Amino acid sequence: MDDVRKSLSDGTSRHERSSIGQFLTSVAIARFMASLFERQKKNVSILDAGAGAGVLFAALVEALVLRRHRPLSIDVVAYENDRHILLELKETMERCDTACKEAGINFQGEIRTEDFVAAAIAQTEEGLFAVQGERFTHAILNPPYKKINGQTVTRRLLDAAGLEVSNLYAAFVWLTVRMLKPGGELVAITPRSFCNGPYFRRFRFALLDMMSLRRIHVFESRKKAFRDDDVLQENVIYHAVRGEQKPKHVTVSSSEGADLEKVSSRSVPYRDVVLPGDRDVFIHLVKNNDDDRVMDRMRSFSTSLDKLGLDVSTGRVVDFRARAHLRRLPEEGTVPLVYPCHFQNGFVGWPVASGKKPNAILSSEQTRELMVAAGYYVLTKRFSAKEERRRVVAAIYDPHRIEAPLVGFENHLNYFHARGQGLSANLAKGLALYLNSSLFDRYFRLFSGHTQVNATDLKKMCYPSREQLMRLGAHVEDQMPDHETIDMILKKECENDGQEIGCKES
Ligand SMILES: C[S@@+](CC[C@H](N)C(=O)[O-])C[C@H]1O[C@@H](n2cnc3c(N)ncnc32)[C@H](O)[C@@H]1O
Numbered sequence: 001m002d003d004v005r006k007s008l009s010d011g012t013s014r015h016e017r018s019s020i021g022q023f024l025t026s027v028a029i030a031r032f033m034a035s036l037f038e039r040q041k042k043n044v045s046i047l048d049a050g051a052g053a054g055v056l057f058a059a060l061v062e063a064l065v066l067r068r069h070r071p072l073s074i075d076v077v078a079y080e081n082d083r084h085i086l087l088e089l090k091e092t093m094e095r096c097d098t099a100c101k102e103a104g105i106n107f108q109g110e111i112r113t114e115d116f117v118a119a120a121i122a123q124t125e126e127g128l129f130a131v132q133g134e135r136f137t138h139a140i141l142n143p144p145y146k147k148i149n150g151q152t153v154t155r156r157l158l159d160a161a162g163l164e165v166s167n168l169y170a171a172f173v174w175l176t177v178r179m180l181k182p183g184g185e186l187v188a189i190t191p192r193s194f195c196n197g198p199y200f201r202r203f204r205f206a207l208l209d210m211m212s213l214r215r216i217h218v219f220e221s222r223k224k225a226f227r228d229d230d231v232l233q234e235n236v237i238y239h240a241v242r243g244e245q246k247p248k249h250v251t252v253s254s255s256e257g258a259d260l261e262k263v264s265s266r267s268v269p270y271r272d273v274v275l276p277g278d279r280d281v282f283i284h285l286v287k288n289n290d291d292d293r294v295m296d297r298m299r300s301f302s303t304s305l306d307k308l309g310l311d312v313s314t315g316r317v318v319d320f321r322a323r324a325h326l327r328r329l330p331e332e333g334t335v336p337l338v339y340p341c342h343f344q345n346g347f348v349g350w351p352v353a354s355g356k357k358p359n360a361i362l363s364s365e366q367t368r369e370l371m372v373a374a375g376y377y378v379l380t381k382r383f384s385a386k387e388e389r390r391r392v393v394a395a396i397y398d399p400h401r402i403e404a405p406l407v408g409f410e411n412h413l414n415y416f417h418a419r420g421q422g423l424s425a426n427l428a429k430g431l432a433l434y435l436n437s438s439l440f441d442r443y444f445r446l447f448s449g450h451t452q453v454n455a456t457d458l459k460k461m462c463y464p465s466r467e468q469l470m471r472l473g474a475h476v477e478d479q480m481p482d483h484e485t486i487d488m489i490l491k492k493e494c495e496n497d498g499q500e501i502g503c504k505e506s
Contacts, residue, residue: 024052025142025189029237030059032260033140033187036215036239037063044071047136047179049116049143049172051078053085054092056140061096065103073106077136079116086113117154117168120175121161135181142189143172163202170194170203177210180242186211192218192234192449195283198456204281208274211240215251216273217263218285234449236285246270254287264288280460282447294442300495301462304503305416308466310423310431312416312458314382315409316370317361325367326358334360335371335406340381340413343395346432346480348379350402361408371406372415374399375422378432380414380458384451392444392453394435395480396428414455427466430473434464436480437490462503468494 025033033056044064048057057076064071076096080089093109100107112119123133146168148155158164158171165171169190177186194200194207207213217237250273253265268286272295275284286295305311317337319326327334330351339357342348351359361367377397384391397407397415399422409415416423416431423431434440440461448457464472471493475481481489 023142023145025055027055027059028260029189030055031063032217033189033237034059034063036187036237037138037140037185038214038239039137039183039185039241040067040069040071041137042071043073043075044138045075045134045136046077047139047141047176048076048078049120049139049141049176051080051089051111052082052142053088054078054096056142058092058096060138060140061099061107065099065105070103070105073108074100075107076109077112077134078110079112079114079119081113081115083113086111115154117171117175118157120179121157121163124175124178125161133179135184136179137181137184139176139180139184139186140188141172141176141186143169145169145191165203166199167191167193170200174203174206177207177240177242182243184242185239186242187237187239189235189237192236192285195236195285195449196280196447196457197454198280201280204283207240208246208281208283211242212244212247213238213240213250213270213273214247215239215253216283216285218252218254218287220254220256236449252285252287278460282460284446285449286446291442291446294439294446297439297495298443298462301464302503303463303465305459305461305463307503308463308469310416310418311420312380312414312455314455315379315411315413315415317408318411319358322361322367322370325362325364327360327362328358329353330360333362333364335363335404335408336402337361337408337410338379338397338413339410340383340393343379343381343393346395346436346476347401347478348395348397357410363406367408368406371408372417373421374402374405374407375417376425376428377407377409377422378416378428378435379409380416380435380453382412382414382453384453390436390441391448391451392435392441394432396432396476398425398428414453414458416458426470426473428473429476430464430469430471432480433472433476433486433489434469436483437486438483439487439490464494 037060046057046060051057057078061074064074078089080086089111093111097107097109148158148166148168163171163174165174173188173190180186194203215238219235247270249267250270251265252268253263255263272286273284274281286292326337336350337358337360338348338350341352341355341357342350376399379395379397381393384393472489475489
């Protein structure tokens with residue numbers, strides 16, 4: 001199998017492969033994935049959607065052949081629409097055939113060169129006259145990762161089938177799940193991005209509804225899962241069984257890289273992976289005892305933003321769209337424009353004359369709706385590098401430091417407001433302190449694998465009560481305390497032992 005991978009890497013250039021979402025799985029990961037299937041079946045039917053050179057189904061066939069109780073028959077259906085890879089795929093299929101014959105197992109392999117999305121939709125169509133297509137006992141996949149653009153045939157097909165997904169990988173997994181028999185098993189490797197956020201909500205919901213999630217494996221290091229390729233996503237592998245009751249526990253494991261030499265693994269209550277009552281069904285990855293402690297400590301906070309009378313929005317000034325109205329320095333008729341570069345010691349320091357970003361925006365009829373009335377606001381950066389110490393970084397906009405009737409927040413920021421207006425000074429300070437705490441940051445990382453901090457994610461978080469926030473705010477004077485002090489303050493003022501984790505809406 002190593003030969004297969006090597007010959008492939010030589011055949012198609014890295015750039016080409018990336019543009020068609022073709023990141024190939026290493027043999028070590030393929031074998032690890034194959035080892036996650038649990039059930040004994042006499043007659044096995046395997047689906048590999050987006051099979052590439054076939055490393056995944058080959059690893060599964062190998063594992064089944066090596067079992068003490070071998071199946072009587074194995075059928076493989078592999079979908080792959082890149083003709084450059086078909087020769088290798090055919091060779092892999094032939095090797096599986098030989099291995100099975102030698103082991104006395106009936107083998108049938110079929111390569112389908114058509115588009116998997118169209119084929120699978122046709123196979124799983126529901127309705128009065130629909131004929132049920134084939135169903136599988138096993139599915140193993142590493143689907144293509146690609147945004148689905150608005151005007152494509154794929155988009156139209158998916159919309160018509162009611163599959164609301166923004167990335168091809170989610171469409172592949174969703175359709176694969178539909179093609180499993182009851183009790184059929186799925187093992188997939190995909191980006192972690194589906195675990196949270198609004199774009200994958202419908203997919204998460206369908207996945208967790210149709211499947212019983214048994215295992216999630218997290219790669220701690222972003223580059224290591226696909227060492228040879230330029231994949232910057234955090235990947236997860238998951239194992240789930242079609243149509244069974246939700247398990248009481250999910251096995252969550254992690255490894256530093258792709259060699260899987262040191263896998264640490266633990267059993268986590270299902271209710272800590274998907275919180276009861278969470279309408280967005282975020283998937284939390286509680287990997288170790290430290291993460292457990294973070295979950296426990298978060299139980300002290302149960303107030304929703306809504307209950308606090310607050311909301312969080314994304315900054316309205318998209319600078320490249322408003323270019324004609326931007327000014328490098330403040331001048332007559334302008335108001336402050338705030339970017340992440342204005343964050344200084346937990347407050348907005350404005351203007352920054354030495355920076356590359358504009359400091360001001362013209363105030364006119366045209367730009368009025370991009371601005372908010374002066375007041376205390378809490379801002380967070382929307383983007384951070386994974387390697388940065390903090391995912392969540394907050395600063396306070398203090399209207400007494402910056403004299404202006406209006407202010408514009410740029411689109412790289414989220415801002416917390418009280419139904420469009422500013423907050424009280426103490427509330428803003430307390431909220432910024434909470435957002436800058438290690439606890440908030442660590443909890444955020446349990447469900448968010450990407451470096452973006454969306455307003456929707458912040459909306460979902462639980463917060464201290466108004467009284468607690470006010471008490472926290474009293475500790476903030478001219479600048480935000482350092483991280484250690486913030487954590488001490490939070491512990492002293494707010495934390496107590498536990499209720500169920502999750503916020504109360506009212
Ligand atoms: C991420 S690669 C994984 C390949 C292989 N499963 C592996 O793990 O090495 C995804 C594969 O899906 C194929 N693919 C992309 N779109 C497809 C489609 N619409 N139908 C069938 N295959 C597709 C690509 O050519 C690519 O080989």
